[in-house]
Amino acid sequence: MTRKIIIDTDPGQDDAVAILLALGSPELEVLGITCVAGNVPLPLTSKNARVICELAGRRDVKVFAGCEKPLQRPLVTAEYVHGKTGLDGIELPAPTMPLQDGHAVDFLIETLRAEAPGAVTLCPLGPLTNIATALQRAPDIAPKIAEIVLMGGAYFEVGNTTPAAEFNIHVDPQAAEIVFKSGIPLVVMPLDVTHKVLTTRARVEAFRALGTPVGHAVASWTDFFERFDMAKYGSQGAPLHDPCVIAYLLRPELFEGRHINVEIETQSELTMGMTVADWWGVTDRPRNAMFMGKVDAEGFYQLLTERIGRL
Ligand code: RIB
Ligand code: CA
Numbered sequence: 166m167t168r169k170i171i172i173d174t175d176p177g178q179d180d181a182v183a184i185l186l187a188l189g190s191p192e193l194e195v196l197g198i199t200c201v202a203g204n205v206p207l208p209l210t211s212k213n214a215r216v217i218c219e220l221a222g223r224r225d226v227k228v229f230a231g232c233e234k235p236l237q238r239p240l241v242t243a244e245y246v247h248g249k250t251g252l253d254g255i256e257l258p259a260p261t262m263p264l265q266d267g268h269a270v271d272f273l274i275e276t277l278r279a280e281a282p283g284a285v286t287l288c289p290l291g292p293l294t295n296i297a298t299a300l301q302r303a304p305d306i307a308p309k310i311a312e313i314v315l316m317g318g319a320y321f322e323v324g325n326t327t328p329a330a331e332f333n334i335h336v337d338p339q340a341a342e343i344v345f346k347s348g349i350p351l352v353v354m355p356l357d358v359t360h361k362v363l364t365t366r367a368r369v370e371a372f373r374a375l376g377t378p379v380g381h382a383v384a385s386w387t388d389f390f391e392r393f394d395m396a397k398y399g400s401q402g403a404p405l406h407d408p409c410v411i412a413y414l415l416r417p418e419l420f421e422g423r424h425i426n427v428e429i430e431t432q433s434e435l436t437m438g439m440t441v442a443d444w445w446g447v448t449d450r451p452r453n454a455m456f457m458g459k460v461d462a463e464g465f466y467q468l469l470t471e472r473i474g475r476l
Contacts, residue, residue, distance in 0.1 A: 167194040168414060169284055171273065173231070174407075175203025175291030175333075176213035177247050178254060178386035182469070183290055183316075183407035184214070185379060188221045189472035190415055196276055196285065197227040199269035203291035203336055204243045205251035207233040210291070213252050215260035220382055221476045224262040231269030231295040235337035243332060246393045254389025255382050273299040277306035286414065289315040289344075290407040292333050297340035300347055312350040314414060316407045317341065318427065318440030319356035320456070330438030331356050334429060338438040342429040345440075351454040353427060354409040355440065358420065358457040362409060362465050364391050364402035371470050379476040405469070409457075412465050415472075419464045422457035426450035 170193050174180045187193050198218070200211040211230040218226045234240045247253060265272065273295065277285060287310055289296050296313070299306060317333035318341075324330040334341045345351065364387045373384035391403030413420055426443040428450065430436045442456050 167192060168286060169194050169196055169280070170286045170288050170414065171196050171199060171276065173199045173201060173287065173289040173291065173295050174214060175201050175205070175210045176217060177204035177251055177291070177407070178390040179405050179407040180290045181213070181217045181252060181386060182383055182405055183411050184217045185221055185383065185476060186408050186411040186469055186472050188218070188223050189475045190411070192415060195226055197229060197272055199229045199231050199273060199295050201231045201291050201295045202233050202240050203333065204247045206240070206242060207231070209251045211264055212260060213250070215262050215264070216252060216257050219260050219262060220257060220379060227265045228262070229265045229267065229269035229272045232298060235292060235294050236297060236339040238337065238339070241336050246390070248389065252386065255385035257382065269295050270298045270302065274303040274306055277309040278303070280309050282308045283311040285309060286311050287313045288410050289313065290410060292336040293317070293340040293344045294337045297343035300343055307347060307349055310349050312352060313344065314352040314410050316354045316359065316410050318353055320440060320442040320444060321458070322356035322360050324439070325356055327438070329430070329436040331440070334440055335438035338429055338431045341438070342431050345427055345429050345453060348453070352413060353454045353456045354406070354413065355456060356404070358460050359404045359406040359409050361460050362405050362462050363400055364405060368402070368466050371466070372473065375470070375474045377474070377476065379473055383473055408469055409460065409465070412468055416464065416468055419461045419468070420457045421459035422455050424452050424455050426452055427454040427456055
């Protein structure tokens with residue numbers, strides 16, 4: 166029985182690896198890919214999503230453009246991490262597959278309305294603007310969503326964009342607040358766990374050793390992507406943030422976390438976008454999120470390399 170998912174994304178090299186992991190995994194049925202402004206502006210994220218699908222030989226995947234800016238705040242992008250194109254590291258041909266007509270939010274609403282209760286898992290890999298907009302415009306879709314498995318936030322690892330906030334949540338804190346207060350079951354992959362799946366020379370060479378165009382592209386992207394984190398953190402590699410979302414769907418036992426209350430700071434400029442995680446249960450606020458903290462990194466890279474090797 167395949168699992169129906171919709172990937173919401175702002176590609177970004179790590180988004181690209183997550184999308185490829187999903188497309189290389191027969192357990193998952195990708196109903197569509199919805200693009201949002203984030204790492205780079207919407208015209209680029211919606212182009213990059215198609216570049217990735219064509220690299221995987223999947224021109225059949227429906228790709229939609231969504232929100233071009235956050236609900237309230239000005240758009241903040243991350244070319245300093247992902248490069249001007251958002252997929253720097255390798256030159257790939259411009260996509261020939263078209264964007265689907267219609268807005269990503271309409272696709273989310275129409276698709277979810279047509280599905281049975283609990284039939285679809287949403288996999289946001291960027292700012293939550295599309296997801297929040299869909300929930301605001303059509304609250305009736307919430308019961309159709311089995312769970313939302315997202316990359317975002319940070320607690321023990323603290324922020325990567327401000328001292329308090331991780332990028333995806335920082336870009337659109339108001340959207341994150343809507344999602345975290347929605348009552349829909351959440352599985353959160355914060356920096357606390359994504360910073361434990363760092364690339365290493367051996368791991369990148371394993372991608373390259375696949376000897377396929379996809380393996381070469383993934384190795385080139387991770388080579389490019391890691392320079393920023395290595396300079397900033399002095400680490401030996403870069404965190405492959407977004408693939409943690411898809412790996413969880415395939416092998417949840419790779420991850421460990423706690424079901425706790427997580428709320429979003431939306432009032433203070435100092436801590437705007439912070440995911441305030443009640444890790445020690447000091448409040449009686451509702452437990453709304455499975456907040457991950459540990460991962461079997463070796464198992465993660467084995468899964469990733471094996472699945473990407475199928476493309
Ligand atoms: O903070 C990491 C997140 O921000 C990842 O999703 C990365 O792609 C960027 O969107
Ligand atoms: Ca992303």
